[in-house]
Amino acid sequence: MASTKYTICVVGGTGAEGGGLALRWARHGHDVVIGSRDGEKARTAARELNGLLGTEAIRGVESRDGVQFAEIVVLAVPFSGQMSTVESLKDALQGKILIDVTVPLVPPKVSRVQLPESDSCVVAVQSLLGDQVRVVSAFQNVSAHKLKHLDTHIECDVLVASDDKDARQIGIQLAADAGLRGIDAGALANSVVAESLTSALIWINRTYKVPDAGIRITGLPI
Amino acid sequence: MASTKYTICVVGGTGAEGGGLALRWARHGHDVVIGSRDGEKARTAARELNGLLGTEAIRGVESRDGVQFAEIVVLAVPFSGQMSTVESLKDALQGKILIDVTVPLVPPKVSRVQLPESDSCVVAVQSLLGDQVRVVSAFQNVSAHKLKHLDTHIECDVLVASDDKDARQIGIQLAADAGLRGIDAGALANSVVAESLTSALIWINRTYKVPDAGIRITGLPI
Numbered sequence: 001m002a003s004t005k006y007t008i009c010v011v012g013g014t015g016a017e018g019g020g021l022a023l024r025w026a027r028h029g030h031d032v033v034i035g036s037r038d039g040e041k042a043r044t045a046a047r048e049l050n051g052l053l054g055t056e057a058i059r060g061v062e063s064r065d066g067v068q069f070a071e072i073v074v075l076a077v078p079f080s081g082q083m084s085t086v087e088s089l090k091d092a093l094q095g096k097i098l099i100d101v102t103v104p105l106v107p108p109k110v111s112r113v114q115l116p117e118s119d120s121c122v123v124a125v126q127s128l129l130g131d132q133v134r135v136v137s138a139f140q141n142v143s144a145h146k147l148k149h150l151d152t153h154i155e156c157d158v159l160v161a162s163d164d165k166d167a168r169q170i171g172i173q174l175a176a177d178a179g180l181r182g183i184d185a186g187a188l189a190n191s192v193v194a195e196s197l198t199s200a201l202i203w204i205n206r207t208y209k210v211p212d213a214g215i216r217i218t219g220l221p222i
Numbered sequence: 223m224a225s226t227k228y229t230i231c232v233v234g235g236t237g238a239e240g241g242g243l244a245l246r247w248a249r250h251g252h253d254v255v256i257g258s259r260d261g262e263k264a265r266t267a268a269r270e271l272n273g274l275l276g277t278e279a280i281r282g283v284e285s286r287d288g289v290q291f292a293e294i295v296v297l298a299v300p301f302s303g304q305m306s307t308v309e310s311l312k313d314a315l316q317g318k319i320l321i322d323v324t325v326p327l328v329p330p331k332v333s334r335v336q337l338p339e340s341d342s343c344v345v346a347v348q349s350l351l352g353d354q355v356r357v358v359s360a361f362q363n364v365s366a367h368k369l370k371h372l373d374t375h376i377e378c379d380v381l382v383a384s385d386d387k388d389a390r391q392i393g394i395q396l397a398a399d400a401g402l403r404g405i406d407a408g409a410l411a412n413s414v415v416a417e418s419l420t421s422a423l424i425w426i427n428r429t430y431k432v433p434d435a436g437i438r439i440t441g442l443p444i
Contacts, residue, residue: 111408111409112408112409112411112412113341113409113411113412113414113415114411115337115341115414119335119337119341120335155440155441156440156441159422161422183426184425184426184429184430185422185425185426186333186334186421186422186425186426186429187333187334187335187425189334189335189336190334190335190418190421190422190425192335192337192414192418193335193415193418193419193421193422196412196414196415196418197415197419199408199412199415200381200383200407200408200412200415201439203406203407203408203409203412204405204406204407204408204439204442207406207408208406208442208443208444210441210442210443211441212441213439213440213441213442214439214440214441215437215438215439215440216437216438216440217423217426217435217436217437218377218378218435218436218437218438219377219378219432219433219434219435219436220426220430220432220435221430221432222430
């Protein structure tokens with residue numbers, strides 16, 4: 001069965017996590033642009049990704065143009081810029097699916113869980129955007145540098161949470177299209193699990209001296 | 223290397239999770255009592271556990287007596303009774319290690335993460351008890367009924383969090399003594415991961431129609 005192809009804009013695709021996802025989705029055949037406030041920066045990053053890809057599949061654009069182009073928008077910016085970015089794109093995002101990858105890390109203690117007042121920073125984004133944007137939480141726990149190595153098998157599941165069942169399924173498909181196993185993790189409130197887990201994984205990486213601890217859900221038939 | 227043997231009181235050992243842990247630790251050779259507010263109820267539950275064990279190793283006692291007896295106290299009561307139980311045992315707990323297994327489930331929506339105001343209900347217990355009690359968070363994600371099947375290999379890691387490094391190591395040892403892999407998950411604040419994960423696992427069990435989804439940390443050399 002051929003899987004659906006989407007138009008995707010990765011806002012913050014100039015960063016490691018967003019760039020890695022853009023790369024894997026473009027290779028899969030999705031129509032991918034990466035967005036930045038600075039269009040020139042986005043074009044430079046796209047050229048680098050295309051170098052890894054060996055095609056000219058990925059374009060770099062200003063975020064607002066990218067959001068208008070895409071059916072699915074992926075937010076992969078640092079926590080400190082999450083809310084202002086979403087606020088600035090609020091109108092353009094209406095009617096779309098937003099996959100939010102943000103982890104609420106608060107330097108310098110990034111290996112300690114420090115949840116925002118709303119508990120989940122992705123739930124806070126859903127509240128800000130209103131119910132005409134279907135927000136999905138996913139990809140918080142996946143190693144950015146492994147995503148960029150296209151032929152690396154990544155031993156990490158993706159917990160996919162959303163209040164919209166169809167959007168959750170699309171998140172699970174996009175995990176598969178990036179070479180990962182997506183797991184239906186339930187309501188958007190359950191995003192707290194993935195948001196907090198990253199700090200624990202950073203701690204585990206340091207304590208056990210490993211580069212990329214991840215998680216697997218066990219006991220599944222899939 | 224012979225591992226250290228402890229005196230352990232499982233408060234709430236009359237329940238499934240606490241009873242399962244008591245069983246596995248007693249089999250390993252720890253000196254285990256299960257505690258309940260109602261001593262008679264504890265004795266009845268101990269008889270049942272000893273039936274499964276084939277020895278008379280486990281004793282049932284009133285919680286307060288059990289706490290006084292034990293070096294390590296394990297709290298395995300429902301969330302609704304967690305704070306009142308800890309409050310009632312506060313004096314007896316001073317100087318001891320408390321391993322808190324509590325998951326902040328709020329019926330009826332137990333498959334949705336609903337964190338308490340303090341984010342972590344185990345951090346709230348540490349605050350209540352003060353720094354003369356070393357509180358450890360562990361065992362929130364392990365299937366109670368699998369614990370009771372003594373010969374079942376359980377495909378689930380135990381995230382062990384505490385602000386006390388030595389207490390964390392004891393938690394990791396007790397996971398191993400129950401046949402599980404304990405993972406150093408960092409500061410007690412990181413208890414949020416395990417506390418929230420249980421709701422996601424309940425969701426996953428229902429969605430994928432499996433009895434006991436669990437987690438594994440991947441990428442470790444251990």
